[in-house]
Amino acid sequence: xxxxxxxxxxxxxxxxxxxxxxxxxxxxxxxxxxxxxxxxxxxxxxxxxxxxxxxxxxxxxxxxxxxxxxxxxxxxxxxxxxxxxxxxxxxxxxxxxxxxxxxxxxxxxxxxxxxxxxxxxxxxxxxxxxxxxxxxxxxxxxxxxxxxxxxxxxxxxxxxxxxxxxxxxxxxxxxxxxxxxxxxxxxxxxxxxxxxxxxxxxxxxxxxxxxxxxxxxxxxxxxxxxxxx
Amino acid sequence: xxxxxxxxxxxxxxxxxxxxxxxxxxxxxxxxxxxxxxxxxxxxxxxxxxxxxxxxxxxxxxxxxxxxxxxxxxxxxxxxxxxxxxxxxxxxxxxxxxxxxxxxxxxxxxxxxxxxxxxxxxxxxxxxxxxxxxxxxxxxxxxxxxxxxxxxxxxxxxxxxxxxxxxxxxxxxxxxxxxxxxxxxxxxxxxxxxxxxxxxxxxxxxxxxxxxxxxxxxxxxxxxxxxxxxxxxxxxxxxxxxxxxxxxxxxxxxxxxxxxxxxxxxxxxxxxxxxxxxxxxxxxxxxxxxxxxxxxxxxxxxxxxxxxxxxxxxxxxxxxxxxxxxxxxxxxxxxxxxxxxxxxxxxxxxxxxxxxxxxxxxxxxxxxxxxxxxxxxxxxxxxxxxxxxxxxxxxxxxxxxxxxxxxxxxxxxxxxxxxxxxxxxxxxxxxxxxxxxxxxxxxxxxxxxxxxxxxxxxxxxxxxxxxxxxxxxxxxxxxxxxxxxxxxxxxxxxxxxxxxxxxxxxxxxxxxxxxxxxxxxxxxxxxxxxxxxxxxxxxxxxxxxxxxxxxxxxxxxxxxxxxxxxxxxxxxxxxxxxxxxxxxxxxxxxxxxxxxxxxxxxxxxxxxxxxxxxxxxxxxxxxxxxxxxxxxxxxxxxxxxxxxxxxxxxxxxxxxxxxxxxxxxxxxxxxxxxxxxxxxxxxxxxxxxxxxxxxxxxxxxxxxxxxxxxxxxxxxxxxxxxxxxxxxxxxxxxxxxxxxxxx
Numbered sequence: 001x002x003x004x005x006x007x008x009x010x011x012x013x014x015x016x017x018x019x020x021x022x023x024x025x026x027x028x029x030x031x032x033x034x035x036x037x038x039x040x041x042x043x044x045x046x047x048x049x050x051x052x053x054x055x056x057x058x059x060x061x062x063x064x065x066x067x068x069x070x071x072x073x074x075x076x077x078x079x080x081x082x083x084x085x086x087x088x089x090x091x092x093x094x095x096x097x098x099x100x101x102x103x104x105x106x107x108x109x110x111x112x113x114x115x116x117x118x119x120x121x122x123x124x125x126x127x128x129x130x131x132x133x134x135x136x137x138x139x140x141x142x143x144x145x146x147x148x149x150x151x152x153x154x155x156x157x158x159x160x161x162x163x164x165x166x167x168x169x170x171x172x173x174x175x176x177x178x179x180x181x182x183x184x185x186x187x188x189x190x191x192x193x194x195x196x197x198x199x200x201x202x203x204x205x206x207x208x209x210x211x212x213x214x215x216x217x218x219x220x221x222x223x224x225x226x227x228x229x
Numbered sequence: 230x231x232x233x234x235x236x237x238x239x240x241x242x243x244x245x246x247x248x249x250x251x252x253x254x255x256x257x258x259x260x261x262x263x264x265x266x267x268x269x270x271x272x273x274x275x276x277x278x279x280x281x282x283x284x285x286x287x288x289x290x291x292x293x294x295x296x297x298x299x300x301x302x303x304x305x306x307x308x309x310x311x312x313x314x315x316x317x318x319x320x321x322x323x324x325x326x327x328x329x330x331x332x333x334x335x336x337x338x339x340x341x342x343x344x345x346x347x348x349x350x351x352x353x354x355x356x357x358x359x360x361x362x363x364x365x366x367x368x369x370x371x372x373x374x375x376x377x378x379x380x381x382x383x384x385x386x387x388x389x390x391x392x393x394x395x396x397x398x399x400x401x402x403x404x405x406x407x408x409x410x411x412x413x414x415x416x417x418x419x420x421x422x423x424x425x426x427x428x429x430x431x432x433x434x435x436x437x438x439x440x441x442x443x444x445x446x447x448x449x450x451x452x453x454x455x456x457x458x459x460x461x462x463x464x465x466x467x468x469x470x471x472x473x474x475x476x477x478x479x480x481x482x483x484x485x486x487x488x489x490x491x492x493x494x495x496x497x498x499x500x501x502x503x504x505x506x507x508x509x510x511x512x513x514x515x516x517x518x519x520x521x522x523x524x525x526x527x528x529x530x531x532x533x534x535x536x537x538x539x540x541x542x543x544x545x546x547x548x549x550x551x552x553x554x555x556x557x558x559x560x561x562x563x564x565x566x567x568x569x570x571x572x573x574x575x576x577x578x579x580x581x582x583x584x585x586x587x588x589x590x591x592x593x594x595x596x597x598x599x600x601x602x603x604x605x606x607x608x609x610x611x612x613x614x615x616x617x618x619x620x621x622x623x624x625x626x627x628x629x630x631x632x633x634x635x636x637x638x639x640x641x642x643x644x645x646x647x648x649x650x651x652x653x654x655x656x657x658x659x660x661x662x663x664x665x666x667x668x669x670x671x672x673x674x675x676x677x678x679x680x681x682x683x684x685x686x687x688x689x690x691x692x693x694x695x696x697x698x699x700x701x702x703x704x705x706x707x708x709x710x711x712x713x714x715x716x717x718x719x720x721x722x723x724x725x726x727x728x729x730x731x732x733x734x735x736x737x738x739x740x741x742x743x744x745x746x747x748x749x750x751x752x753x754x755x756x757x758x759x760x761x762x763x764x765x766x767x768x769x770x771x772x773x774x775x776x777x778x779x780x781x782x783x784x785x786x787x788x789x790x791x792x793x794x795x796x797x798x799x800x801x802x803x804x805x806x807x808x809x810x811x812x813x814x815x816x817x818x819x820x821x822x823x824x825x826x827x828x829x830x831x832x833x834x835x836x837x838x839x840x841x842x843x844x845x846x847x848x849x850x851x852x853x854x855x856x857x858x859x860x861x862x863x864x865x866x867x868x869x870x871x872x873x874x875x876x877x878x879x880x881x882x883x884x885x886x887x888x889x890x891x892x893x894x895x896x897x898x899x900x901x902x903x904x905x906x907x908x909x910x911x912x913x914x915x916x917x918x919x920x921x922x923x924x925x926x927x928x929x930x931x932x933x934x935x936x937x938x939x940x941x942x943x944x945x946x947x948x949x950x951x952x953x954x955x956x957x958x959x960x961x962x963x964x965x966x967x968x969x970x971x972x
Contacts, residue, residue, distance in 0.1 A: 051473060110649075
């Protein structure tokens with residue numbers, strides 16, 4: 001599997017996801033600087049977490065216009081899987097690759113903690129290693145994870161099975177108490193129409209090593225390997 | 230704006246220089262200084278930069294050990310951690326600015342300490358902080374807590390360095406002067422450490438990072454004076470941070486450090502361009518020439534005075550090998566940072582700065598940097614603590630009624646509300662998260678870990694500075710030990726009132742004496758640090774707080790201990806302390822303060838020999854894999870420690886009070902030092918007790934884990950759910966009141 005991790009000025013989970021990918025797939029990804037326009041053939045593109053361009057203007061807004069994102073869009077249009085984590089999710093929304101927007105957390109504070117997630121769609125290349133309805137644990141760490149889209153868009157996402165992860169309790173219940181940031185309908189991650197672009201606020205790369213407290217995230221990188229290798 | 234042509238006595242006073250110090254300037258220069266030169270002397274001789282009142286005492290601290298690569302005097306301390314790697318770390322105060330402007334004050338404190346560490350070639354891998362706020366009832370406290378925590382998070386989260394631990398306490402003694410001490414730990418190759426001494430004549434002096442603005446001018450001088458009622462007016466002396474630029478600066482500097490073009494490097498911290506250029510030239514025994522017209526500036530019309538004294542953030546000064554500027558410039562351009570050759574080294578031993586064709590500064594370097602004033606300030610030994618009256622202890626108190634009150638008191642309450650605002654997991658190496666004894670961060674790509682902690686008990690230091698100084702060091706050592714780490718070295722951040730008052734100098738000298746004893750006895754040298762005096766308002770000083778930042782090494786992360794109970798049915802063993810459990814030390818305890826409303830008595834004494842023996846024994850148990858659950862006993866005493874272990878593991882416990890005790894309160898809540906709690910399977914107890922006896926360490930089985938409650942003797946029990954609510958609820962509830970008020 002040939003994977004690449006995009007590096008913007010201010011990305012700070014680029015190394016973390018590269019380590020997780022290397023551990024799960026046995027192969028180090030290509031690190032792609034944001035000014036790159038020549039991109040080799042790839043099986044997977046990861047847009048990592050961090051504070052690209054310092055979150056200036058809006059989280060992800062400036063990165064969405066960087067040269068490499070044009071190429072990411074072109075590859076995604078050809079069906080190359082794209083995974084946006086945290087700031088990467090914000091970038092994909094700002095770039096119009098995913099609908100909706102990530103607003104300031106409802107609590108108005110940065111939140112870093114482990115959360116429970118319910119896998120709503122186990123048919124994407126990212127989630128094939130999970131069972132539908134499975135409850136998994138991953139950390140979140142963000143200021144702007146409050147997913148918002150209008151009701152029509154949310155209904156459409158729901159109807160097309162494009163809500164991939166929802167915040168929940170350990171027993172899988174979804175309610176406001178389990179929602180760490182006020183996201184509409186408890187949304188933690190969504191996919192594009194064909195299921196090959198996934199944006200999610202939780203960090204699977206921080207849950208890919210037992211000594212960090214969990215391995216539920218490793219499953220995602222392993223499913224990608226199974227599907228793409 | 231033009232600088233005044235002549236210097237008046239009033240200007241001298243405004244710059245915080247005494248008449249004696251001004252006379253010394255006249256002698257050094259042989260003429261009156263220009264206004265710009267006056268500014269330079271003022272910051273270089275400020276208490277913050279010159280350590281003029283503390284120097285003679287700091288010399289008492291032990292600073293060497295076989296594993297110390299670089300002790301105090303550089304940007305940060307460096308210790309060898311094996312495998313060709315070094316840990317580089319330091320703690321620094323940002324108290325004054327954080328009180329005036331909490332978000333930016335705290336944020337730039339983090340930025341500054343990060344720079345101290347990556348300046349030396351290390352990638353920062355963890356941040357910690359010590360926060361001491363005023364009384365929860367004080368009208369400013371919520372605002373300060375909210376701003377400081379958001380500022381620390383805002384900066385650390387963005388640069389992508391995890392904030393993994395620290396302390397957060399409340400006391401009315403900090404109503405007018407909060408403490409914000411920030412610590413950074415970094416990792417470097419032991420053979421690639423970068424220092425600040427310039428070398429070679431005619432080498433280019435290079436400025437990189439952000440542009441220079443008018444912010445933070447005289448920050449160092451501000452931090453060298455006490456507060457009064459007009460403190461608000463000092464807001465313009467607080468710098469503004471840009472963590473995004475800092476992140477770029479880290480990456481650019483580390484990329485440049487992988488080449489061989491750097492001769493010396495120094496961050497521009499307090500006193501900015503002035504301090505960094507003096508530092509590099511002085512250490513190298515050289516002179517330096519600066520062309521201020523080449524300094525990248527944020528706005529037009531800045532004077533030489535402003536450029537030299539600005540404390541704009543995210544800037545570095547380097548001396549490069551001649552002819553290699555292009556290599557460095559390409560890297561900084563890639564990261565879209567400013568890069569300018571602004572001068573060169575000389576053999577004159579003088580700093581000469583030109584601005585718009587005029588020489589604006591021409592001063593000898595050594596008399597400013599090395600021969601700054603040094604004071605042997607008068608000191609008064611503090612009065613000994615009043616003995617604790619036997620009647621002070623509420624004999625009728627029900628321990629299980631006191632326990633939730635203690636766990637829910639501001640100092641012992643869970644600080645989750647704080648550390649959930651810090652990204653404590655970025656870099657994906659945090660193997661022990663905040664909330665335990667020490668945080669543990671894996672050495673990237675290896676099975677080793679660095680344990681780190683920040684500690685101090687100001688109420689002990691106030692009651693007895695020597696004992697308090699000992700205890701602060703011992704507690705840091707103990708916290709590292711409880712995780713299974715070998716304690717390596719200390720960085721300190723010494724927070725006190727005005728050194729011009731003998732009573733404060735007495736506290737300072739006492740704390741240093743105690744720290745020095747403990748550091749020597751525990752082979753735990755001080756390798757870096759910072760002094761923050763003048764933490765007082767309208768003549769009232771803070772309770773003295775020498776913060777100790779300790780780091781330790783865990784050779785094998787599979788042999789690490791954590792505080793939470795892991796299984797039911799295990800024996801709880803108390804290790805260390807009084808061989809015959811006859812009571813407990815309640816003087817200055819939180820039990821006394823929170824339950825009896827008394828801050829009285831002498832603090833618990835630290836037996837340094839016993840401390841070392843006990844700690845070495847506990848560490849050997851963890852290293853042998855015989856113990857994986859361990860917690861040290863500190864604030865709140867034994868029962869609080871047991872409750873913390875139970876809450877962390879969500880497993881209850883049943884305790885047995887030794888039958889020899891007529892009155893269990895002191896045993897349960899005394900803060901006797903040098904003690905740990907461990908758990909082991911029942912069939913290992915006898916072996917453990919025998920091993921302890923052979924090692925000359927006391928050990929006593931005091932209970933069993935299991936269930937969902939804490940049981941004390943035959944007739945008392947309290948549910949973990951109730952304790953958890955008491956422990957977790959206080960801080961969010963306290964801060965929610967502020968949110969409601971703002972809304």
